[in-house]
Amino acid sequence: MNVAPMSLRRRLVLQLLGIAAVLAILLYLTVRTVANSAAEATQDGVLGAATLAIAERLQGGETGVSLDLPYEAFSILGSISDDRIFYRVDANGETLTGYADLPMPFDPEAAVEPAFYSATFRGAAVRIAATSRTVLVNRQPLLVSVAVAQTRQGQEAIAQRTANLAAAIGLGVFAFAAMLSMLTAGSVLGPINRLAEAVGRRGPHDLRAVDHPSPQELRPLVSSLNGFIARLRGALSRTETFIAEAAHHIRTPLATVRTRAEIALRTSETDAARETLRAVIRAVEESSRSATQLLDHATVVYRSDRLADGPVDLAKLLHGLTRFYGPTAELRDLTLTLSGADGPVMVQGDQLLVESALRNLIDNAIKYSPPEGEIELGLEPRGDRVAIMVKDRGRGLGGRKSSDLTRRFARGDNVGDVVGSGLGLTIVEEVADIHGGAFELTERKGGGTCAELLLPLR
Amino acid sequence: MRFLLVEDNAELARSVEERLRLDGHAVDWAPSLADARDCLAGATYDLILLDISLPDGDGRDFLKSERRAGRDTPIIVMTARAAVSDRVDVLDLGADDYVTKPFDFAELEARCRAVLRRRGGAIQTVRSFAGLTFNPLTATLCVGDEVRELRNRELRLMEILLSAPDRIYSKAQLCDRLFSYAEAVTDNAIEVYVGRLRKKLEGTGARIETVRGIGYRLVAE
Numbered sequence: 241m242n243v244a245p246m247s248l249r250r251r252l253v254l255q256l257l258g259i260a261a262v263l264a265i266l267l268y269l270t271v272r273t274v275a276n277s278a279a280e281a282t283q284d285g286v287l288g289a290a291t292l293a294i295a296e297r298l299q300g301g302e303t304g305v306s307l308d309l310p311y312e313a314f315s316i317l318g319s320i321s322d323d324r325i326f327y328r329v330d331a332n333g334e335t336l337t338g339y340a341d342l343p344m345p346f347d348p349e350a351a352v353e354p355a356f357y358s359a360t361f362r363g364a365a366v367r368i369a370a371t372s373r374t375v376l377v378n379r380q381p382l383l384v385s386v387a388v389a390q391t392r393q394g395q396e397a398i399a400q401r402t403a404n405l406a407a408a409i410g411l412g413v414f415a416f417a418a419m420l421s422m423l424t425a426g427s428v429l430g431p432i433n434r435l436a437e438a439v440g441r442r443g444p445h446d447l448r449a450v451d452h453p454s455p456q457e458l459r460p461l462v463s464s465l466n467g468f469i470a471r472l473r474g475a476l477s478r479t480e481t482f483i484a485e486a487a488h489h490i491r492t493p494l495a496t497v498r499t500r501a502e503i504a505l506r507t508s509e510t511d512a513a514r515e516t517l518r519a520v521i522r523a524v525e526e527s528s529r530s531a532t533q534l535l536d537h538a539t540v541v542y543r544s545d546r547l548a549d550g551p552v553d554l555a556k557l558l559h560g561l562t563r564f565y566g567p568t569a570e571l572r573d574l575t576l577t578l579s580g581a582d583g584p585v586m587v588q589g590d591q592l593l594v595e596s597a598l599r600n601l602i603d604n605a606i607k608y609s610p611p612e613g614e615i616e617l618g619l620e621p622r623g624d625r626v627a628i629m630v631k632d633r634g635r636g637l638g639g640r641k642s643s644d645l646t647r648r649f650a651r652g653d654n655v656g657d658v659v660g661s662g663l664g665l666t667i668v669e670e671v672a673d674i675h676g677g678a679f680e681l682t683e684r685k686g687g688g689t690c691a692e693l694l695l696p697l698r
Numbered sequence: 699m700r701f702l703l704v705e706d707n708a709e710l711a712r713s714v715e716e717r718l719r720l721d722g723h724a725v726d727w728a729p730s731l732a733d734a735r736d737c738l739a740g741a742t743y744d745l746i747l748l749d750i751s752l753p754d755g756d757g758r759d760f761l762k763s764e765r766r767a768g769r770d771t772p773i774i775v776m777t778a779r780a781a782v783s784d785r786v787d788v789l790d791l792g793a794d795d796y797v798t799k800p801f802d803f804a805e806l807e808a809r810c811r812a813v814l815r816r817r818g819g820a821i822q823t824v825r826s827f828a829g830l831t832f833n834p835l836t837a838t839l840c841v842g843d844e845v846r847e848l849r850n851r852e853l854r855l856m857e858i859l860l861s862a863p864d865r866i867y868s869k870a871q872l873c874d875r876l877f878s879y880a881e882a883v884t885d886n887a888i889e890v891y892v893g894r895l896r897k898k899l900e901g902t903g904a905r906i907e908t909v910r911g912i913g914y915r916l917v918a919e
Contacts, residue, residue, distance in 0.1 A: 496710040499710065525879060567805065570850045
């Protein structure tokens with residue numbers, strides 16, 4: 241199976257998006273961690289201050305330790321949030337006041353700075369600050385530990401808000417990066433697209449080397465493209481030369497045969513010799529005509545998808561053809577007339593193909609007209625099209641339909657006595673199709689054929 | 699008429715030369731462009747028949763250089779290529795007309811006549827016979843002050859008969875030269891044209907005589 245490789249644009253965008261996603265997630269995690277630790281530091285500061293305030297109030301006496309709880313310390317704690325507050329004061333492993341089950345895993349040495357730790361107390365996460373003081377009781381030093389705990393709901397709420405904010409920032413960064421990656425992909429791929437466009441815009445016969453400014457990375461592609469173009473140009477010109485040479489080598493001996501036969505016919509004495517020689521000349525004529533029409537037909541097929549699209553002046557073309565076919569028509573005392581061609585009549589198309597079609601029509605009209613008749617060539621506007629008409633007073637269509645006669649190698653039932661290949665009308669029909677026109681043969685009132693080739697006006 | 703035939707294929711050149719001589723034309727043969735230039739330097743021609751592919755160059759270059767040098771001897775190109783583009787090409791380069799090989803000599807002659815007519819009939823082709831003058835270029839017969847126009851087939855019939863007065867031409871011979879080989883005609887078709895030419899010859903000293911069982915000939919009264 242042949243799967244088309246992923247488009248460059250998609251590949252580039254996906255990779256850039258991947259990088260952007262990783263960056264956004266890292267950013268999210270960093271912001272959250274920093275914010276969490278900042279919130280924790282705030283809580284720790286207040287807890288520490290409260291612990292120290294309690295520790296300051298510890299007083300040793302003769303019989304024991306006295307503590308005057310500083311309620312303002314708790315009110316500072318309460319002002320931060322609605323979190324619950326617990327405390328515990330121990331001496332010699334015995335709880336003096338507060339919650340005896342408040343965890344105090346820390347083995348308190350006499351420390352001025354409080355220590356902090358997190359724990360779970362009564363089903364809630366708490367942050368605990370603990371410190372200890374040595375107090376003299378009855379002149380004996382006694383180590384008293386103080387722990388103050390606060391639930392962490394407030395801090396968690398702050399952490400949640402921070403996380404949301406961090407997520408929003410991460411998403412924003414990702415979206416921005418995505419947009420940038422699209423723009424980048426566009427600008428990186430721009431030269432490729434422009435090169436493709438420049439090559440695609442070329443006319444059918446444009447076989448010049450590609451000379452489009454392109455970045456260094458595309459240069460190997462452009463130079464191999466130019467290599468192909470050069471080879472194609474070479475192959476085409478060799479083919480053209482070959483066809484011309486082949487035609488030359490076939491037609492020149494045919495011309496000799498025909499000329500010799502004509503000379504022999506002029507001096508022939510017997511009817512049998514005359515019959516033979518006439519047959520030879522007819523055969524030469526037929527093969528020459530077939531060769532011409534096969535070549536014409538091949539040209540039509542070859543050019544149909546690489547049309548030399550340009551303005552064609554039908555009036556000028558018909559004047560030229562009328563002049564060219566004048567002597568041929570004259571041989572049979574036929575008159576060629578041309579009407580509607582006083583000024584230029586422009587159509588869009590391939591001049592060679594249109595001329596091939598018209599030559600076939602005029603050639604037919606001359607072949608099938610009785611001597612001394614008139615062949616009328618005419619141009620007539622029909623809305624946004626123009627009709628090129630070739631009318632003769634010949635034998636008509638013999639009851640055949642127009643579409644029958646335009647089939648390849650099809651010939652009418654009434655033309656057996658005239659040399660023809662059956663390709664002429666096929667060529668005309670194909671030329672009409674290629675140009676978005678139409679072709680029709682109709683019987684004329686009073687006898688004869690009207691061939692009408694419609695082409696869109698320019 | 700005097701032709702210069704520029705053609706490198708000796709077989710074809712000899713045949714064309716012989717065929718043109720049959721119609722009473724003078725022909726010089728040049729197998730190359732260099733020979734053609736030599737011929738043109740030494741003589742004047744009514745028409746040049748020019749091939750395209752020649753051993754020492756392209757006939758089209760010769761055509762171009764002739765026209766650029768202001769020499770305007772009519773040139774009819776004989777091409778072995780049938781493509782429409784080749785035709786446009788040679789006409790643009792200054793050729794007067796062109797024929798595709800293999801060509802019909804009746805058509806070649808018609809084209810020569812058309813070219814010479816367009817050029818204003820510089821050459822004298824008028825022939826006189828038994829009190830009439832015949833001009834094949836303008837297709838006219840003059841009897842005294844009266845000008846009679848001939849149609850193409852009448853003209854060609856007149857040319858054939860006048861080329862050898864008193865010689866008898868069979869119907870078949872006349873048919874072969876008047877009708878194209880591509881059309882099937884009976885020998886009797888010639889009678890129509892003989893009848894018409896007879897009418898045009900009325901009142902002149904010339905007359906077409908029927909030789910029973912053999913054919914026709916042109917005689918002076």
